[in-house]
Amino acid sequence: MTSAPGLAPQQRATYREVLANRRFRLLFVTRTLTVTADSLRIMTLSVLVFATTGSPLLGALTFGVGFLPQLAGSLFLGSLADRARPRRLVTAGYGLQCAAAAVMGVAHLPVAAILVVIAAVASLTPAFSGVTNRLIAETLTGDAYVLGRSMSNMSASAAQLLGLAGGGAAVELLGPRSSLLLSAGAYLAAAVAVRLRLPDLPAPEQAVRHGSRRGFGSVLRHSWSGNTKLLAERRVRTLLLAQWLPPAFVAGAESLIVPFAGGRGMPAGSTGLLLACLPVGMLAGDLAVGRFVRPAVRERLVAALVMVIGLPLAGFALDPPWVMCAGLLLVTGTGFAYALGLQRPFLDAVPQASRGQAFGLLTAGLMTVQGAGPVVFGAVAEFTDVGVAMALAGLATVCVARCVAPWRTGRGQ
Structure with missing residues (x-):
């Protein structure tokens, strides 16, 4: 576990010291890139679905369908964030989002299929985001961790504004399907960066000791029991x-x-x-x-x-x-x-x-x-x-x- 150099737990850190940490900088940049891609994808799909169906309800549903499945994903798959090798899980998450955006950009899927794809990817998001946040907590300590979270929040807000604002311009200039491919490219860049630059850290020791490698079947049970214990x-x-x-x-x-x-x-x-x-x-x-x-x-x-x-x-x-x-x-x-x-x-x-x-x-x-x-x-x-x-x-x-x-x-x- 590393932190900004020489910082005691109650000592005030600086944003420059936090950014000097290579691992945090990689996670920060790739997360900002994927948040921008998320916003671009959401905006583009909403425009595409509304243009196809003329239904305001379906357009709004496309915009919001990525939220609710995240709760189900956290309840039943959340323990993956503490049971898998971080680089593999983060790379797989960004790769899956890239594949989903690319498929929706290339294939002329019916609206129902688009909604299913969005919901399926959203259900896995808590595991991917959870392991990223766990890595940040293990990389930064003390006040450096708090400022790291602050930077992540600020960049997410800015990236959402950029993605939503840029989404309208991208759809106008490139068309909705090319805009989806643009977002797929952003996900792919993030996946490649994590695969090449993030060390292949092992799964947490406690996960290995408790048999995390016995198969995917135990993930559901451990996720549900883990959330129950947290909320208790x-x-x-x-x-x-x-x-x-x-x-x-x-x-x-x-x-x-x-x-x-x-x-x-x-x-x-x-x-x-x-x-x-x-x-x-x-x-x-x-x-x-x-x-x-x-x-x-x-x-x-x-x-x-x-x-x-x-x-x-x-x-x-x-x-x-x-x-x-x-x-x-x-x-x-x-x-x-x-x-x-x-x-x-x-x-x-x-x-x-x-x-x-x-x-x-x-x-x-x-x-x-x-x-x-x-x-x-x-x-x-x-x-x-x-x-x-x-x-x-x-x-x-x-x-x-x-x-x-x-x-x-x-x-x-």
Whole structure:
């Protein structure tokens, strides 16, 4: 296990020191590349399916079908992240995504088959993402690990924006099928880079001792029992919910920005600016808190930053002008830096033998609840008002602050 040179667990690291680690740099670059490819693929397939069928429902389903199967994959296949050789599993994951994108780009598959392919790949994603996050936890220690997670979050946000924005341009210039092949090429580049540059590390010793090589049949049993044990631990469960619920509530509010702007007669073009404010705020918050705030202080600020997420959203009940709405959303985005204060407590709370599976469960749960948030608060908006529904999402986030107070995470000082 390596970390940034000379850093004690409570010593503040720098982003430069984290990037100096070769293994992290490889994982960081390849993950950023594949997140961009994911966004490009999602955007392209949504356009392709809508153009083929003319159905808004099928277009939206194509956009979201990659989320829910991740939870099933984590429940039944998540233990692979702690039982397989990392290089083989990561390379296989990127290779599978490359093959799926290439097949959908070359073959004229029916819509049902496209949805099945997307769902099948999504069900395996927790194992691939889990082993990547486990490698990062084994590569970086102390504050370097927290900043590594911060960099991963910031690059993922930027890559999603690039992939979604670039997806529209790629479809316009190249056509949807060529755009899918472009995303396949990005997955292939990531797979080749991992295969050539990542050392062929062995499977975790504890996995070998417990017979992880007896066959694939035991994966289902170990995955289910492993998740049951993780969720049975009160501290782990609290930390998972702390990382799931605020994003779910904010996703619900974010999904209402378009109808809010339209219903208030806001200027043309303001909707796009409003949608961009949240990720911009997230990038700024992660950068500022990660760079300038000491590790122990980050953990004490968790509850306060969760309040920063929720309170600005409550202002939407007052129908503010669009410039003020942009400011509120920017501030909301900065509060997402609260997650930096939970990284080390979560890592400490999870048994080392289950780290990969725990990270897979964290990611899969996050994707699932972010898909559910818009449904819940969209239904609330149907019976109340869009601004009121957004405010309720903010107040629900404020209520979570008590659950993520430092004494609840076991890190209070």
